[in-house]
Amino acid sequence: VEASIPEPQREAWLKHQVNGFKDKDGFEENVVRHVETTLARSMFNCDEHAAYSACALAFRDRLILEWNRTQQRQTFADSKRLYYLSLEFLMGRALDNAMLNIGQKDVAKAGLAELGFRIEDIIEQEHDAALGNGGLGRLAACFLDSLASLNLPAWGYGLRYRYGIFKQEIIDGYQVEVPDYWLDFNPWEFPRHDVTVDIQFYGHVNRTQGESGKTTAHWEGGEMVRAVAFDVPIPGYATTTTNNLRLWSSKAASGEFDFQKFNSGDYESSVADQQRAETISAVLYPNDNLDRGKELRLKQQYFWVAASLYDIVRRFKKAKRAWSEFPEQVAIQLNDTHPTLAIVELQRILVDLEGLEWDDAWNIVVNTFGYTNHTVLPEALEKWSVGLFQHLLPRHLQIIYDINLFFLQTVERAFPNDRELLARVSIIEESQPKMVRMAFLAIVGSHKVNGVAELHSDLIKTTIFKDFVSIFGPDKFTNVTNGITPRRWLHQANPRLSDLIATKVGSYDFLKDLTKLNKIELSVNDKQFRKEWAEIKLANKVRLAKHIQESAGVTVNPTSLFDVQVKRIHEYKRQQLNIFGVIHRYLTLKAMSPEERKKQLPRVSIFGGKAAPGYWMAKQIIHLINSVGVVVNNDADIGDLLKVVFLEDYNVSKAEIITPASDISEHISTAGTEASGTSNMKFVLNGGLIIGTCDGANIEITREIGENNIFLFGNLAEDVEDLRHAHTYGSHTIDPDLAKVFATIEQGVFGSTQDFSGMITAVRDHGDFYLVSDDFHSYIETQALVDEAYRDQEEWITKCITSVSRMGFFSSDRCINEYAEGIWNIEPLHVERDAGVRKGE
Numbered sequence: 001v002e003a004s005i006p007e008p009q010r011e012a013w014l015k016h017q018v019n020g021f022k023d024k025d026g027f028e029e030n031v032v033r034h035v036e037t038t039l040a041r042s043m044f045n046c047d048e049h050a051a052y053s054a055c056a057l058a059f060r061d062r063l064i065l066e067w068n069r070t071q072q073r074q075t076f077a078d079s080k081r082l083y084y085l086s087l088e089f090l091m092g093r094a095l096d097n098a099m100l101n102i103g104q105k106d107v108a109k110a111g112l113a114e115l116g117f118r119i120e121d122i123i124e125q126e127h128d129a130a131l132g133n134g135g136l137g138r139l140a141a142c143f144l145d146s147l148a149s150l151n152l153p154a155w156g157y158g159l160r161y162r163y164g165i166f167k168q169e170i171i172d173g174y175q176v177e178v179p180d181y182w183l184d185f186n187p188w189e190f191p192r193h194d195v196t197v198d199i200q201f202y203g204h205v206n207r208t209q210g211e212s213g214k215t216t217a218h219w220e221g222g223e224m225v226r227a228v229a230f231d232v233p234i235p236g237y238a239t240t241t242t243n244n245l246r247l248w249s250s251k252a253a254s255g256e257f258d259f260q261k262f263n264s265g266d267y268e269s270s271v272a273d274q275q276r277a278e279t280i281s282a283v284l285y286p287n288d289n290l291d292r293g294k295e296l297r298l299k300q301q302y303f304w305v306a307a308s309l310y311d312i313v314r315r316f317k318k319a320k321r322a323w324s325e326f327p328e329q330v331a332i333q334l335n336d337t338h339p340t341l342a343i344v345e346l347q348r349i350l351v352d353l354e355g356l357e358w359d360d361a362w363n364i365v366v367n368t369f370g371y372t373n374h375t376v377l378p379e380a381l382e383k384w385s386v387g388l389f390q391h392l393l394p395r396h397l398q399i400i401y402d403i404n405l406f407f408l409q410t411v412e413r414a415f416p417n418d419r420e421l422l423a424r425v426s427i428i429e430e431s432q433p434k435m436v437r438m439a440f441l442a443i444v445g446s447h448k449v450n451g452v453a454e455l456h457s458d459l460i461k462t463t464i465f466k467d468f469v470s471i472f473g474p475d476k477f478t479n480v481t482n483g484i485t486p487r488r489w490l491h492q493a494n495p496r497l498s499d500l501i502a503t504k505v506g507s508y509d510f511l512k513d514l515t516k517l518n519k520i521e522l523s524v525n526d527k528q529f530r531k532e533w534a535e536i537k538l539a540n541k542v543r544l545a546k547h548i549q550e551s552a553g554v555t556v557n558p559t560s561l562f563d564v565q566v567k568r569i570h571e572y573k574r575q576q577l578n579i580f581g582v583i584h585r586y587l588t589l590k591a592m593s594p595e596e597r598k599k600q601l602p603r604v605s606i607f608g609g610k611a612a613p614g615y616w617m618a619k620q621i622i623h624l625i626n627s628v629g630v631v632v633n634n635d636a637d638i639g640d641l642l643k644v645v646f647l648e649d650y651n652v653s654k655a656e657i658i659t660p661a662s663d664i665s666e667h668i669s670t671a672g673t674e675a676s677g678t679s680n681m682k683f684v685l686n687g688g689l690i691i692g693t694c695d696g697a698n699i700e701i702t703r704e705i706g707e708n709n710i711f712l713f714g715n716l717a718e719d720v721e722d723l724r725h726a727h728t729y730g731s732h733t734i735d736p737d738l739a740k741v742f743a744t745i746e747q748g749v750f751g752s753t754q755d756f757s758g759m760i761t762a763v764r765d766h767g768d769f770y771l772v773s774d775d776f777h778s779y780i781e782t783q784a785l786v787d788e789a790y791r792d793q794e795e796w797i798t799k800c801i802t803s804v805s806r807m808g809f810f811s812s813d814r815c816i817n818e819y820a821e822g823i824w825n826i827e828p829l830h831v832e833r834d835a836g837v838r839k840g841e
């Protein structure tokens with residue numbers, strides 16, 4: 001690397017080479033320098049936010065040095081890189097994570113203390129980077145952590161939204177959305193004003209014929225928007241590898257404003273053009289598991305995909321290799337169908353701009369891409385109208401037509417005379433209006449398609465993608481069960497538990513190889529260990545209780561059973577089943593004599609999660625939870641026996657407080673609807689048990705930890721279709737206990753009956769699509785089993801310790817290794833400090 005600096009200048013450069021701080025003194029020096037110069041604050045007037053800023057900048061300085069070295073190493077090693085394309089990266093806070101991954105939290109803690117600050121207060125100053133909705137976005141963030149920690153050469157590509165997911169406020173029991181303007185101060189990004197790409201929209205296609213008679217398509221006219229790169233360094237845990245997350249921001253391509261318009265006196269409209277360009281990366285669409293088909297969303301997708309591909313291709317071309325080697329240098333993973341246009345864009349670059357033959361280009365494309373599906377819900381499957389495509393991306397539509405034509409021809413050859421099959425698998429849906437089916441395009445253009453848990457991967461093969469399994473054969477379809485990073489979700493969120501585990505494992509190696517957790521099972525009967533285990537859980541509950549008091553104004557007893565359901569609010573996730581169950585519990589308690597009540601186990605039902613702003617039913621669910629809380633929490637008969645809390649604005653940093661504090665958490669989706677779920681893994685890893693349906697990763701969690709350690713209930717995925725059919729075409733009787741709950745709501749016990757009528761009629765009159773009534777009895781019975789089990793604290797702790805010890809499988813490191821070997825074919829770049837590089841091993 002050094003040899004690349006010309007000899008005459010080398011000495012000067014190397015002499016002044018910057019190195020990050022090495023110890024407490026160095027850290028303090030960095031912080032003070034940033035306070036006084038970068039922030040222009042005096043050290044006599046440094047508040048907590050300034051101290052956070054300076055501390056973050058000190059860590060950023062270190063990260064960027066490692067980042068530079070990592071990028072140089074990867075370039076020199078000339079190894080294959082993975083590019084992870086995701087419209088969402090739900091990163092949360094970065095400071096604590098950076099300190100822990102670099103291994104300098106103790107240094108920072110001591111340094112900050114000497115400067116007059118408590119590290120916890122400083123960490124709290126940071127605004128979450130909330131560029132995602134829920135599971136899909138957080139998975140991408142866990143993947144980045146694992147990729148760097150495993151020394152894999154990888155970049156993430158996303159959009160730099162000016163507004164992340166909205167902030168949720170609860171006002172009078174209703175959700176109110178407030179914009180999340182998070183970029184006021186973001187020390188974690190590096191603007192790269194020199195890395196820009198102009199992206200074309202609209203226009204038309206011209207064809208020219210070359211001397212050889214070959215025609216070439218030219219996409220002309222339309223308008224340009226400029227993409228500017230912002231880089232976010234991603235530090236690996238206990239390694240110097242620091243990977244890159246590149247986020248694109250949009251601005252007008254013509255610079256500050258259009259001078260022609262300005263000169264002709266049309267200043268306002270030139271500013272308007274500028275603002276219109278900036279709109280593309282302005283806001284994250286707040287829908288989870290839902291496709292709304294907005295034009296601006298398609299613009300976002302193309303803008304981001306085109307900029308990323310330009311960047312990837314530019315990097316590939318520097319090495320001057322043959323195009324056929326592209327898939328040996330580049331793997332691109334599509335996080336759901338949002339980046340599917342990348343397939344079309346690469347084909348366009350290769351054929352229109354680089355002059356490759358169609359088939360050669362298509363081979364390269366297919367060998368480059370992999371596609372991960374994250375849902376089977378029909379309302380989430382992306383479709384775009386042909387008309388919109390024609391207007392916005394005319395050349396891409398032509399390419400899609402050609403891809404489809406050649407694909408259907410191969411289908412026709414393999415399955416002659418099956419016109420229905422052709423219609424079913426066509427990338428173009430012959431509806432009114434015609435639609436482009438993005439998932440089908442993603443399948444056709446990728447060499448591997450995967451689901452995110454075993455049941456889900458089986459379901460996609462037998463339902464939505466069934467025909468494609470017949471066409472391409474089963475090998476194209478595979479499973480990679482999701483995972484979570486134990487760095488953030490154990491070590492950072494639950495430091496005391498992590499430390500306790502380390503005493504039994506003998507080191508912190510389990511953070512690099514989570515299967516090492518199994519060593520703690522040997523200590524399951526160790527009295528001291530169990531005692532400390534219980535103390536830690538209680539301390540985490542006390543902390544959450546304090547947060548509940550401060551944010552929701554509800555006093556809860558930390559020795560109660562904490563029952564948590566935090567995730568996006570969605571009918572398929574069935575928060576309505578939970579709150580109906582809570583009402584049933586309330587009615588049962590009310591019907592008891594005071595003596596009987598005394599024998600009951602106190603419970604706190606904790607909810608949290610955002611509803612998409614346009615999702616009326618989800619908002620009703622939030623309102624009902626809050627309304628039940630007001631009644632139950634103020635009922636003197638009930639006291640501590642039942643509390644109902646809705647935690648406002650659930651996000652990553654709140655999850656870090658909530659997850660370690662649960663006794664039981666709920667993962668109760670209608671069987672077959674939750675592709676995987678990842679918070680289920682987080683809760684178990686933190687010593688909480690779960691109540692859940694046989695859905696998504698719950699099934700594999702059960703297999704790993706044992707069925708005695710989980711509370712499963714409800715109908716199975718294979719029975720769902722028949723039940724739904726029976727609801728619609730047979731007689732549909734509502735569970736009698738649930739009917740009592742409905743009657744109570746309809747009497748107005750929780751306020752306006754009108755507000756909640758939609759939730760009731762969905763179950764009673766509109767076919768109960770999510771099987772709330774079918775599963776109600778089993779749910780209530782299983783919750784009773786939870787109470788019973790919790791009474792035996794010794795047995796409960798045994799279950800918790802045993803479960804944690806068996807959670808090794810659910811590390812995102814395992815998951816990323818499966819992708820790396822089975823789909824991306826990439827290898828770690830082993831790093832030896834201050835020494836060279838070894839490829840593979």
Ligand code: 6GP
Pocket residue numbers: 134135136137139287288289290336374375380452482674675676677678696
């Ligand atoms: C989610 C799935 O709903 C969840 O079950 C899974 O754990 C997560 O992806 C990560 O794989 N899907 C989405 O958030 C989504 O919007 C289009 O899918």
